[in-house]
Amino acid sequence: MATVTLSNIVKRFGRFTAVHPMSLDIPEGSFCTLLGPSGCGKTTTLRMVAGLLDPTEGDISIGGKRVNDIPIHKRNLGIVFQNYALFPHRTVAQNVGFGLKYRNVDRASAARRVAQALELVQLPHLSQRYPSELSGGQQQRIALARAVVIEPDVLLLDEPLSALDANLREDMRVELKNIQTRLGVTSIFVTHDQSEALAMSDQIIVMSEGRIEQVGPPAEVYNTPATEFVARFLGAANILPARVTDRRGDDLALDVPGFARVVIPRARAPHLGDAPDARLVIRAEKLHLMPQDSRDDKAMMIPAKVEGVDYQGQSARYFLRVGDHALQAINMIDVAPFRAGDSVMLRLLPRDCAALPVS
Numbered sequence: 510m511a512t513v514t515l516s517n518i519v520k521r522f523g524r525f526t527a528v529h530p531m532s533l534d535i536p537e538g539s540f541c542t543l544l545g546p547s548g549c550g551k552t553t554t555l556r557m558v559a560g561l562l563d564p565t566e567g568d569i570s571i572g573g574k575r576v577n578d579i580p581i582h583k584r585n586l587g588i589v590f591q592n593y594a595l596f597p598h599r600t601v602a603q604n605v606g607f608g609l610k611y612r613n614v615d616r617a618s619a620a621r622r623v624a625q626a627l628e629l630v631q632l633p634h635l636s637q638r639y640p641s642e643l644s645g646g647q648q649q650r651i652a653l654a655r656a657v658v659i660e661p662d663v664l665l666l667d668e669p670l671s672a673l674d675a676n677l678r679e680d681m682r683v684e685l686k687n688i689q690t691r692l693g694v695t696s697i698f699v700t701h702d703q704s705e706a707l708a709m710s711d712q713i714i715v716m717s718e719g720r721i722e723q724v725g726p727p728a729e730v731y732n733t734p735a736t737e738f739v740a741r742f743l744g745a746a747n748i749l750p751a752r753v754t755d756r757r758g759d760d761l762a763l764d765v766p767g768f769a770r771v772v773i774p775r776a777r778a779p780h781l782g783d784a785p786d787a788r789l790v791i792r793a794e795k796l797h798l799m800p801q802d803s804r805d806d807k808a809m810m811i812p813a814k815v816e817g818v819d820y821q822g823q824s825a826r827y828f829l830r831v832g833d834h835a836l837q838a839i840n841m842i843d844v845a846p847f848r849a850g851d852s853v854m855l856r857l858l859p860r861d862c863a864a865l866p867v868s
Contacts, residue, residue: 511663518554520557536695587655602637604651612659630650650684668699671702793839796857801854
């Protein structure tokens with residue numbers, strides 16, 4: 510296990526800057542996710558940690574040791590690629606044990622460690638099969654076994670679940686996190702999938718256009734986004750223009766023209782600053798649709814019109830109109846969804862809102 514530290518690293522390709530100055534500490538034993546859209550610099554950052562790319566500027570340290578000039582095969586890293594990169598002409602056992610051949614591990618010890626790695630991923634019975642005889646999920650597990658059999662200081666995972674179908678991907682993310690927890694190995698995971706990042710991570714690093722937007726635990730990043738990009742990228746968010754009218758005590762009062770006056774806990778606006786203009790963030794699942802004549806003395810009740818419905822089985826995404834504001838809500842369906850044209854009441858708890866500075 511090791512701490513990974515990035516100190517003002519930069520990566521340029523000619524005149525294009527793929528990663529702008531970035532500093533980051535990844536704690537020992539943690540599962541950290543680099544999250545962002547395609548082209549945001551997350552894979553480039555991972556490849557610099559791996560030694561597959563050299564940083565243009567800055568330093569990378571693993572376990573307190575600067576590794577900029579240390580080649581990939583001497584960094585003791587386990588790597589799982591998006592395409593698994595298994596050798597088609599080698600058996601499962603040979604694939605898993607490949608990295609041990611270059612670490613002066615005797616044959617008996619290597620066989621024992623390969624068997625342990627296959628037990629860890631629950632595939633000991635497939636040791637003599639070839640990759641072409643395996644399913645996608647099995648290949649993913651074998652690639653993971655090959656990465657951990659060398660007992661790496663850091664495990665690097667470059668979108669390893671993206672080639673799997675949706676149901677298998679959900680199962681494998683649970684399994685992958687369980688294995689990482691059992692091993693306690695420092696792990697850096699790259700994905701563009703918000704649900705994977707939220708479900709698996711101890712810490713999420715949200716990136717956009719080669720820069721870090723926010724770093725924090727999943728609940729913190731989701732509930733108190735630092736920027737509009739983070740709010741929109743992690744889940745469905747309604748972002749409304751607002752003005753701060755009262756900052757007294759532990760609450761903030763925000764007036765949203767054409768919507769409502771919303772009083773939220775100051776703790777839900779840690780990035781706001783002192784400027785009067787702000788943005789109110791309401792997650793789509795925090796707006797609950799109720800029949801038009803509903804009342805609730807413990808919540809805000811806002812009249813709205815349903816303009817469209819995206820039926821999703823157990824839930825529905827509603828497209829709503831409140832004055833000039835177009836909103837979205839995602840609700841579980843008890844009996845039947847509301848329909849386009851329905852007049853409804855939106856139930857909202859102010860404590861579920863957050864506030865952002867104007868970018």
